[in-house]
Amino acid sequence: MDTAPLRVVQWGTGAVGRGVLRGLLDRPEFELAGVRVYDPAKQGLDAGTIIGRGPVGVLATGDPQEVFDLDADCVVYAPLPGSRYGGDDLATVCRLLAAGKNVVSLTGFVYPYARGPEFVETLEKACVAGGTSVHGTGISPGFTGEKLPLVLSGLTRRIDHLYVRECFDFAGHPSRSFVRGLAGFGRTEEEYLAMLPWARGMMRDLYTESMHLLAAGLRVELDDVDLDHERLHAKEDFTIASGPIARGTVAADRWTLTGRVGGVPMITIEVAHKADARRIDAWYEPGYALRIQGSPSMALSLGEDWLTNGVTAAAGHALNSVAAVCAAPPGIRTSLDLPLLPGRFAEP
Known part of the structure; x- marks a missing residue:
């Protein structure tokens, strides 16, 4: 039986974020729900334009509140680290989780338990509030070192x-x-x-x-x-x-x-x-x-x-994590908790 595609927001459109965005548009199990950008020149642009394609009908926003208010299953969180990872990023990820959106992060959160009980408790409370899960991934950190x-x-x-x-x-x-x-x-x-x-x-x-x-x-x-x-x-x-x-x-x-x-x-x-x-x-x-x-x-x-392209690999690892994270019980989900996350063949 066919299932509805997962509605996913791409947060950040740097090199890796654009790679994720291409996958979200190309793979039928996903529906692009929104795009968060930081560059004022990208605000209001169609997501397709940002990656050099034709319009797809989803406009990028520079207002994070618009993303918090969206109906979405997951956010792929891929900005450059904030003033210190664990400060700005922790607050933002917790707002997303509490708003009912699972988070696949390409900016840390690979093993939050290393950050101490207060960090973990903050994340877990947000997950409980939103019934959501958070998973950190990428290539390094996220794969080759773990x-x-x-x-x-x-x-x-x-x-x-x-x-x-x-x-x-x-x-x-x-x-x-x-x-x-x-x-x-x-x-x-x-x-x-x-x-x-x-x-x-x-x-x-x-x-x-x-x-x-x-x-x-x-x-x-x-x-x-x-x-x-x-x-x-x-x-x-x-x-x-x-x-x-x-x-x-x-x-x-x-x-x-x-x-x-x-x-x-x-x-x-x-x-x-x-x-x-x-x-x-x-x-x-x-x-x-x-x-x-x-x-x-x-x-x-x-x-x-x-590896022909590390940026593409990081994006692929995030994309292949989305379905498992959305299906997981609420809470912190590291690579020790999730099943094998294989890629997929292209559509014929």
């Missing part, structure tokens, strides 16, 4: 240490607000240092959730998580998809998180970003690496070409 290691860990009899490493090349990333605004590339040292406390807090918040989700999946409890950071500067002027990078400005960074149990390092996650990997040869090549020390030990390395 789901993939847990799947491969099923081959082990004993784990002594788990190491995950990701290196991202932003040369082709189209969003200036992401590459310069969020990552800080192309900023002077002084400008970068001014944003570093915020960036450090954001990375700790986002990836500490990944660490604790991994630990929960492996049935251990972390005592603490350390965060180390380093950066590199451009040795020459160059231009990437999001704009110019001047010589001497920040062009790469690396974040290392270490989770300990009883003082012993158990989980390490390394995340490196490069404005253009062809011009920055430090550290390692773009791609993914996983090492599990134990019985048996294992190692997996995937080069840059293991």
Whole structure:
């Protein structure tokens, strides 16, 4: 028996948000209910126009209240993180949940339990009020640092240490607000240092959730998580998809998180970003690496070409989560709670 399509709102139309929007319009199990934008130039535009297509009859709004008032089953929440993830984003997501809308987030909420009981209680109250669920997803965080290691860990009899490493090349990333605004590339040292406390807090918040989700999946409890950071500067002027990078400005960074149990390092996650990997040869090549020390030990390395488009992958992971989140009981739903979320073949 045919079922009615799920009515879904796309919140945020950056690079990933536009990818989700294309999927919402292309896949018959969804009906686009609304679009929330931040750029004044997009307000009032048809959703189809925003992604370079013909009109579809849904106009974008810059007023969040219009989204809270909509009749919708789910909101795919995909803005850049707010002043601090957990502040503005927590308040907004809770309003959506309390208004009766399930939330699939591409901005954190991968494992909210890592944020402490007050954070969890706030989310759970909103879920109860609206009869809704919240799920954080994406690719990193959301998949490569959590789901993939847990799947491969099923081959082990004993784990002594788990190491995950990701290196991202932003040369082709189209969003200036992401590459310069969020990552800080192309900023002077002084400008970068001014944003570093915020960036450090954001990375700790986002990836500490990944660490604790991994630990929960492996049935251990972390005592603490350390965060180390380093950066590199451009040795020459160059231009990437999001704009110019001047010589001497920040062009790469690396974040290392270490989770300990009883003082012993158990989980390490390394995340490196490069404005253009062809011009920055430090550290390692773009791609993914996983090492599990134990019985048996294992190692997996995937080069840059293991994934043709990370932005599209993040959007796909969110889209494939929507139906399961809408069907789940009210509350926080992590990847440990939901079933396998496969993609689907194109319509013939």
